[in-house]
Amino acid sequence: MSDLNEGPMREKRSFIMARDPSVDRRFRPRPHKQLRLFDDIHESTESTDGSDTESEYASNAGDDATSVDDSSEVDTGPQVFLRLRPVSVASTGYSLSDDGKCLITSAKNENSSNNVNRMEKHFGFTSIFDGSVGQRDIYDICVGPRILEEECVTIMTYGTSGSGKTYTLLGDQVRAGVIPRGLEHIFTIYLGNLYSTPKLKLINGCIVFLQDDATLREMQISMKLLNLCPDINAQHERLRQEIKSDHTFETKTEPDLSVMIWVSFVEIYNELVYDLLSIPPRQDNLGAVQRKPLKIACNKGQVFIKGLTTVFVKSSEEALRLLRLGQQRSTYASTSVNSNSSRSHCVFTVDVLKYSRSGMTTQCSYKFCDLAGSERVNNTGTIGLRLKEAKNINTSLMTLGRCLDAASTSRKKSSTDVIPFRDSKLTMLLQAALLGKERLAMIVTVTPLEKYYEENLNVLNFASIAKNIVFKEPMIKQHSTRYSGFFDNPKADGQYDYIKALEEDNISLREEIDRLKFDHVLKMQLLEERLRKELTDTFQEMLRVNKKQWEEQSEKQKLMAEREFEFKLDSQKRHYEEQIEDLKDEVDYLKNPASETSIESIDEMEDDPIEIHDDE
Numbered sequence: 258m259s260d261l262n263e264g265p266m267r268e269k270r271s272f273i274m275a276r277d278p279s280v281d282r283r284f285r286p287r288p289h290k291q292l293r294l295f296d297d298i299h300e301s302t303e304s305t306d307g308s309d310t311e312s313e314y315a316s317n318a319g320d321d322a323t324s325v326d327d328s329s330e331v332d333t334g335p336q337v338f339l340r341l342r343p344v345s346v347a348s349t350g351y352s353l354s355d356d357g358k359c360l361i362t363s364a365k366n367e368n369s370s371n372n373v374n375r376m377e378k379h380f381g382f383t384s385i386f387d388g389s390v391g392q393r394d395i396y397d398i399c400v401g402p403r404i405l406e407e408e409c410v411t412i413m414t415y416g417t418s419g420s421g422k423t424y425t426l427l428g429d430q431v432r433a434g435v436i437p438r439g440l441e442h443i444f445t446i447y448l449g450n451l452y453s454t455p456k457l458k459l460i461n462g463c464i465v466f467l468q469d470d471a472t473l474r475e476m477q478i479s480m481k482l483l484n485l486c487p488d489i490n491a492q493h494e495r496l497r498q499e500i501k502s503d504h505t506f507e508t509k510t511e512p513d514l515s516v517m518i519w520v521s522f523v524e525i526y527n528e529l530v531y532d533l534l535s536i537p538p539r540q541d542n543l544g545a546v547q548r549k550p551l552k553i554a555c556n557k558g559q560v561f562i563k564g565l566t567t568v569f570v571k572s573s574e575e576a577l578r579l580l581r582l583g584q585q586r587s588t589y590a591s592t593s594v595n596s597n598s599s600r601s602h603c604v605f606t607v608d609v610l611k612y613s614r615s616g617m618t619t620q621c622s623y624k625f626c627d628l629a630g631s632e633r634v635n636n637t638g639t640i641g642l643r644l645k646e647a648k649n650i651n652t653s654l655m656t657l658g659r660c661l662d663a664a665s666t667s668r669k670k671s672s673t674d675v676i677p678f679r680d681s682k683l684t685m686l687l688q689a690a691l692l693g694k695e696r697l698a699m700i701v702t703v704t705p706l707e708k709y710y711e712e713n714l715n716v717l718n719f720a721s722i723a724k725n726i727v728f729k730e731p732m733i734k735q736h737s738t739r740y741s742g743f744f745d746n747p748k749a750d751g752q753y754d755y756i757k758a759l760e761e762d763n764i765s766l767r768e769e770i771d772r773l774k775f776d777h778v779l780k781m782q783l784l785e786e787r788l789r790k791e792l793t794d795t796f797q798e799m800l801r802v803n804k805k806q807w808e809e810q811s812e813k814q815k816l817m818a819e820r821e822f823e824f825k826l827d828s829q830k831r832h833y834e835e836q837i838e839d840l841k842d843e844v845d846y847l848k849n850p851a852s853e854t855s856i857e858s859i860d861e862m863e864d865d866p867i868e869i870h871d872d873e
């Protein structure tokens with residue numbers, strides 16, 4: 258009954274349903290001649306010789322590159338690029354429009370599930386890259402300009418499983434992807450302004466000045482994690498050489514600017530957010546990393562993850578090492594379509610925090626988001642844990658599609674429909690980009706094979722919804738705050754001069770402190786010198802007096818010994834002289850016995866031998 262009253266039901270729009278949301282039929286470009294893609298493309302997935310045909314592309318497809326730059330839609334909505342994976346025999350169901358910006362699909366396979374899917378469809382993109390386009394051009398066109406704009410940007414890869422999302426973002430051992438190139442680019446830009454210690458940090462979405470002990474703690478965390486990282490010196494050097502030969506990045510040294518760079522890495526696995534750079538309880542056991550899910554929160558419109566480890570990095574190499582560490586910890590598994598398939602959505606964030614002498618702190622963040630691949634679970638025989646993972650992946654991707662759709666519809670109709678960000682962790686995390694508060698660049702990857710035709714249509718429908726979004730509000734170029742340590746009160750904004758004066762005072766006080774310190778050090782040095790001299794003089798005087806005393810004492814002792822010796826000598830001398838006298842008398846008596854001397858006395862004398870007396 259109610260059906261009759263309400264009239265015909267309106268078709269509900271969805272990115273995976275059959276209705277074609279691609280370019281409006283009335284305006285879509287009609288190709289005079291459909292170009293066949295992939296005629297000269299050979300399978301290059303297995304090749305590791307680094308033979309990307311970049312230079313060829315640069316000359317052949319240069320027009321594409323320029324068309325991106327001068328596009329007026331750059332400022333009004335997301336940029337959506339299409340990258341086709343190289344395959345040996347590409348399906349004839351895909352072709353390019355004359356201007357190279359529209360992919361035309363038409364099912365060649367009669368088994369296609371429904372009539373709508375078999376119809377010819379046109380999907381417009383900011384740029385389309387065929388399988389011959391290498392990593393260098395992808396970076397130069399899709400990402401490099403966003404990095405130069407120094408705005409918050411989310412760069413996302415979206416596609417079916419095995420279509421090259423991870424390859425595009427991370428690259429492989431030989432060909433660096435978008436992230437290593439982006440890191441090199443960012444560090445080259447700020448080379449002249451990099452600050453060597455972490456004094457500013459983003460905490461719960463706000464920029465905070467760190468005290469010395471907190472700075473020290475952050476440096477210890479950074480050191481601990483870097484010690485856990487795989488040793489990639491040689492690999493980093495090789496990739497760096499490759500990047501240097503591919504691009505010419507320029508350093509922009511600005512006076513009075515200090516730049517601090519932080520990185521964080523999370524994965525969303527089965528709808529739970531995990532920190533890929535957490536410090537494990539035991540350093541030596543990577544397997545013992547506690548997988549504690551984290552919560553997403555919002556503070557004054559800034560989305561952040563509670564308790565997430567953000568690591569201060571001083572060079573692109575450190576950032577890359579942390580990226581590899583997180584990559585090792587993220588969830589991969591072998592599936593029917595990809596032997597090393599990402600089973601989670603991974604978001605690697607680079608926060609650039611700047612502090613200028615005027616007291617302004619600004620933040621610009623680069624989020625690199627590697628989405629897990631959409632998968633057909635019905636036909637591929639996926640079971641068990643892989644099935645659970647695939648369902649969660651598909652559900653969150655569907656929510657992403659719904660959010661994009663709602664964002665697109667509400668902008669066009671100026672309606673206030675609630676965008677269902679809260680329906681998945683992925684959309685909660687990326688809501689700033691989906692609302693147009695940050696730039697969004699999406700690289701859609703497709704494997705142009707017949708067997709993926711219908712899956713690819715879903716991906717292309719999704720991409721065209723994203724492409725059609727128009728953001729009317731101006732982008733927030735940078736999140737900026739003033740150092741709250743100077744001013745907590747809301748009137749602060751109008752008192753810039755006062756802040757400036759305070760800062761000048763601060764600078765002159767610091768100079769005064771430096772001068773006083775210098776004077777103090779100088780004074781201490783002079784005092785030390787004087788004390789040393791006094792001490793030396795005192796000791797020298799003491800030595801001199803001691804020496805004199807010793808000399809006098811020894812002189813006295815010498816004199817006494819001499820006198821004593823003389824005295825002994827005299828007494829001996831006298832004694833012998835007396836004995837000699839006695840002996841002489843005896844001789845006289847013996848010669849003349851009539852003398853008065855008696856015999857007894859002579860006998861006595863004989864019994865009395867000569868003695869030597871020692872006075873001692």
Ligand SMILES: Nc1ncnc2c1ncn2[C@@H]1O[C@H](COP(=O)(O)OP(=O)(O)OP(=O)(O)O)[C@@H](O)[C@H]1O
Nearest residue numbers: 302342418419420421422423424595598599629630
């Ligand atoms: N443009 C390309 N050029 C050369 N090789 C490629 C390209 N795209 C993908 N590959 C190769 O294809 C394989 C699968 O790619 P990748 O792992 O990036 O797929 P994915 O889309 O991330 O898949 P999943 O969603 O399952 O993780 C890898 O071996 C990769 O090197």
